[in-house]
Amino acid sequence: MSIRTISRGVATWFEDRLGLSAIVGFLKEKEVPQNKHTLWTYTGSLILVFFGIQVVTGVMLAFYYKPTLELANKSIGRIMTEVPLGWIIRSVHFWSSTFMIAVVFIHLLSIWIIKSYRKPRELTWMSGVFLLVFTLAFGFTGYLLPWDDLSLAATKVGTDIPRSIPWVGVWATKFLRGGDDISADTLSRFFSFHVSVLPLCLLAVLCFHIFLIQKQGMSFPLGAQEREEGKRVLPFWPNFVLREAIVWLVFLGVLITVAVLLPPSLGKSADLMAPAPEGIKPEWYFLFLFQTLKIFPPKILFMSGDTVAVLVILVGVILFFCLPLIDNKPDRRKGKLITAAAYLFILYAVAMTLWSLLS
Amino acid sequence: MIKREKAGRLAFFIFLIVGFFLPVFSLARQEAPPVKTPEMQAPAQSEKSVAAPQNIKEASRIYVFLGWMWVSIVVLIYFLRLKIREADRLYRIKFFSPAKK
Numbered sequence: 294m295s296i297r298t299i300s301r302g303v304a305t306w307f308e309d310r311l312g313l314s315a316i317v318g319f320l321k322e323k324e325v326p327q328n329k330h331t332l333w334t335y336t337g338s339l340i341l342v343f344f345g346i347q348v349v350t351g352v353m354l355a356f357y358y359k360p361t362l363e364l365a366n367k368s369i370g371r372i373m374t375e376v377p378l379g380w381i382i383r384s385v386h387f388w389s390s391t392f393m394i395a396v397v398f399i400h401l402l403s404i405w406i407i408k409s410y411r412k413p414r415e416l417t418w419m420s421g422v423f424l425l426v427f428t429l430a431f432g433f434t435g436y437l438l439p440w441d442d443l444s445l446a447a448t449k450v451g452t453d454i455p456r457s458i459p460w461v462g463v464w465a466t467k468f469l470r471g472g473d474d475i476s477a478d479t480l481s482r483f484f485s486f487h488v489s490v491l492p493l494c495l496l497a498v499l500c501f502h503i504f505l506i507q508k509q510g511m512s513f514p515l516g517a518q519e520r521e522e523g524k525r526v527l528p529f530w531p532n533f534v535l536r537e538a539i540v541w542l543v544f545l546g547v548l549i550t551v552a553v554l555l556p557p558s559l560g561k562s563a564d565l566m567a568p569a570p571e572g573i574k575p576e577w578y579f580l581f582l583f584q585t586l587k588i589f590p591p592k593i594l595f596m597s598g599d600t601v602a603v604l605v606i607l608v609g610v611i612l613f614f615c616l617p618l619i620d621n622k623p624d625r626r627k628g629k630l631i632t633a634a635a636y637l638f639i640l641y642a643v644a645m646t647l648w649s650l651l652s
Numbered sequence: 653m654i655k656r657e658k659a660g661r662l663a664f665f666i667f668l669i670v671g672f673f674l675p676v677f678s679l680a681r682q683e684a685p686p687v688k689t690p691e692m693q694a695p696a697q698s699e700k701s702v703a704a705p706q707n708i709k710e711a712s713r714i715y716v717f718l719g720w721m722w723v724s725i726v727v728l729i730y731f732l733r734l735k736i737r738e739a740d741r742l743y744r745i746k747f748f749s750p751a752k753k
Contacts, residue, residue, distance in 0.1 A: 321748075369701075370701045373701055373703045374701065374706070380703035380704065380705075381714075383703065384703060527743075528739075528743055531735070531739050532736065532739045532740060532743060535732055535735050535736045535739060536736060538732055539729050539732050539733070542725050542728055542729060542732075543725070543729075545725075546721060546722055546725045549718070549721060550718060550722075553714055553718060556702075556703030556704065557703065558700055558701060558702045558703060559700065559701040559703070560700055561700065
């Protein structure tokens with residue numbers, strides 16, 4: 294019996310039980326629009342690549358990490374100094390999360406600008422906003438895990454922000470901290486969220502998001518259907534996947550190079566009683582929100598400035614989530630105003646981030 | 653002839669992929685921990701731990717790996733571009749379209 298006969302037999306055995314040929318057939322038939330915006334479509338799969346790297350390196354780090362007050366910082370120190378290649382694994386995990394968040398922002402902003410969220414892709418956009426929130430939550434919860442002075446102080450500031458929300462704020466802060474103040478419970482809570490709750494939530498929403506993309510296909514640019522470029526398509530397999538593979542390879546190379554040349558350091562173990570160090574700042578992706586909170590005066594009419602700032606940010610997030618419902622006529626004047634709002638938002642976020650970095 | 657060419661190409665790819673991951677495996681191999689003198693004990697709590705290769709051997713291996721990785725990436729991209737050109741050509745001449753069959 295030849296190897297070919299055996300492999301054909303195995304393939305038939307699986308085919309009879311799983312019916313995978315339907316999926317293969319679907320992928321062979323699938324087409325991707327080819328136009329000047331095609332570049333942005335590569336960001337979606339790039340996020341998946343970074344997420345995969347996060348999962349693999351995260352599992353490796355979890356082999357050695359111990360989420361207790363006494364051992365959290367020491368175990369990271371051990372990963373960096375004693376575990377073979379531990380410092381690279383940690384560095385790849387750190388940089389991969391940074392790259393992933395950056396690409397998620399680029400992905401969402403590009404969809405906002407080219408208006409791919411319009412009917413019938415409203416749910417794809419909304420699930421994408423959920424994925425952005427989960428990704429940021431990964432960053433926030435992961436920041437505390439090294440348990441050094443900087444991460445403790447940043448988490449104190451971060452978990453204090455929801456306190457300003459009327460009615461539910463105090464409860465939200467208590468829920469995040471596992472008590473009135475940061476303690477061992479906060480660390481174990483953040484670890485649990487980081488390695489089990491958030492991955493499960495993200496995977497569920499991700500499956501829904503990918504299902505919607507497969508069901509509706511990738512969108513054409515606004516008005517492209519009538520133009521010549523609206524008719525140009527590219528087969529997903531193998532033409533588009535091969536192009537994507539080049540992007541993955543380049544970014545994988547950049548990620549590993551950056552991880553090797555710029556590994557993150559680790560501060561000394563956090564002391565719960567010590568005063569917060571000067572000039573505490575969150576990670577770069579929270580800087581524009583952090584600076585927004587700072588520009589509000591202490592009191593606005595009868596409300597505290599913090600409460601107004603948090604409410605303004607919450608309203609902004611809700612509007613962002615409901616964007617496809619607000620921009621229901623993207624080719625009209627309202628649609629153009631919303632595109633202008635996207636550019637204005639990018640300008641605002643960059644300016645606020647720079648201001649926060651330089652102040 | 654075509655089969656031989658295909659087999660050659662496959663062997664080259666396998667060599668490239670194995671070579672790509674070989675340094676990682678050799679780096680990941682557990683080595684006997686060095687004997688710690690009192691000066692080499694864990695850094696004091698006030699110190700900041702800096703991530704870096706543990707010794708000159710590891711540092712040189714890392715840089716060799718980086719070089720090898722970029723060479724492999726460039727070669728793989730070259731082959732991928734050839735494959736893309738071929739796939740695009742087949743699509744242009746409608747090689748797989750039902751009408752052709």
